[in-house]
Amino acid sequence: MPSYWGPPVSEIQIELANIDKHYGAFHALKNVSLSIEKGSFVALVGPSGCGKSTLLRSLAGLESISGGTIKIAGEVINNVPPRKRDVAMVFQSYALYPHMTVAENLTYSLRIKGIKKDVARRSAEEIATTTGLTGLLDRYPRELSGGQRQRVAMGRAIIRNPKAFLFDEPLSNLDAALRVHMRKEIRALHDRLGATSVYVTHDQIEAMTMADHVVVMRDGVIEQQGSPLDLYDRPVSKFVAGFIGSPAMNFLPGTIGADGMSVGLDIEGAPSLPLGRKAEAGQKVTVGLRPEHLVAADPAVAALRLPVAVVESTGSMTYLTTATVPELTVVETRRIDAKAGDTIGVSIAPGHVHLFDAVSEKAI
Numbered sequence: 001m002p003s004y005w006g007p008p009v010s011e012i013q014i015e016l017a018n019i020d021k022h023y024g025a026f027h028a029l030k031n032v033s034l035s036i037e038k039g040s041f042v043a044l045v046g047p048s049g050c051g052k053s054t055l056l057r058s059l060a061g062l063e064s065i066s067g068g069t070i071k072i073a074g075e076v077i078n079n080v081p082p083r084k085r086d087v088a089m090v091f092q093s094y095a096l097y098p099h100m101t102v103a104e105n106l107t108y109s110l111r112i113k114g115i116k117k118d119v120a121r122r123s124a125e126e127i128a129t130t131t132g133l134t135g136l137l138d139r140y141p142r143e144l145s146g147g148q149r150q151r152v153a154m155g156r157a158i159i160r161n162p163k164a165f166l167f168d169e170p171l172s173n174l175d176a177a178l179r180v181h182m183r184k185e186i187r188a189l190h191d192r193l194g195a196t197s198v199y200v201t202h203d204q205i206e207a208m209t210m211a212d213h214v215v216v217m218r219d220g221v222i223e224q225q226g227s228p229l230d231l232y233d234r235p236v237s238k239f240v241a242g243f244i245g246s247p248a249m250n251f252l253p254g255t256i257g258a259d260g261m262s263v264g265l266d267i268e269g270a271p272s273l274p275l276g277r278k279a280e281a282g283q284k285v286t287v288g289l290r291p292e293h294l295v296a297a298d299p300a301v302a303a304l305r306l307p308v309a310v311v312e313s314t315g316s317m318t319y320l321t322t323a324t325v326p327e328l329t330v331v332e333t334r335r336i337d338a339k340a341g342d343t344i345g346v347s348i349a350p351g352h353v354h355l356f357d358a359v360s361e362k363a364i
């Protein structure tokens, strides 16, 4: 229904409700519920084995579910076979037919529907323009680069005009530079087509840079979902805090001070950090500090003086790893004249202290 006041009312394109999946005795998806808005780009991310591919494959119909309901465009599709679900999968392996040309690969789905050859060819030409494959229509997959093959796989999905695009780690086979390029290309295509996309990746940078909405999975459940920066700034648990962000957040043991307004790091000589809010006095916590919130400073005035174990410079950034237990990572955009064995001063940016309960690991 159109909204005449305020922002447009969002429309749910995909709805997963209470999805359970058992592989024999193994419980791979545990009561997972997720709503995906029409036109959004949603990334499912998490470590190996968390269930993200199982969730995507359940949506595509490639995996049967043990319980729950899947709706696409308002229709329950639990018992609809994969080819009738009107979703298009794009795989890491491209899954192109090697004996068919690019044009034949692109138009396969049209030709099995009986669409005439010249009409199909015109569609292939249009898709080639959209996906940057112009001039390559008569080549075979073996005559293409990895990036071009991935574009054919994308084109083959686009030509079907599906209700949703489902991506399963589509860029894993490409080298680092091409991956960075292709993620922009996929996102731009998504925007141009006004598509709804669900994208599985184990790479949190890919998820953060491509998606509007990131779903972090762990052991078959959704640990947290939200916008990329929401997850980065307000992780609900130590797990999400450690998973999102590169280099990863530093974790240190600490204890909330007697006033409840500060936290002491359980490190000799370390100062108390002001919290700017009240916590439970004496509570044992894990303190989370992002590497960019640790700032190299003059050792005479810095909060911490730490021995350096490793210095890595990329030109634009310097990564310092300390010789402490646990080790800390400091990221500097300034050029730093430090080498292994030196002692550096480190200040902690105020207002950027994350706290997690030491036992439950939930954010405080």
Ligand SMILES: Nc1ncnc2c1ncn2[C@@H]1O[C@H](COP(=O)(O)OP(=O)(O)OP(=O)(O)O)[C@@H](O)[C@H]1O
Pocket: 023, 026, 028, 046, 047, 048, 049, 050, 051, 052, 053, 054, 055, 202
């Ligand atoms: N056919 C199967 N039979 C038994 N267990 C399975 C089967 N497929 C997947 N699993 C198990 O279910 C869990 C989730 O698998 P899934 O492939 O969804 O993980 P994932 O998060 O996509 O991991 P990865 O990034 O490694 O692909 C894993 O522990 C896996 O071993």
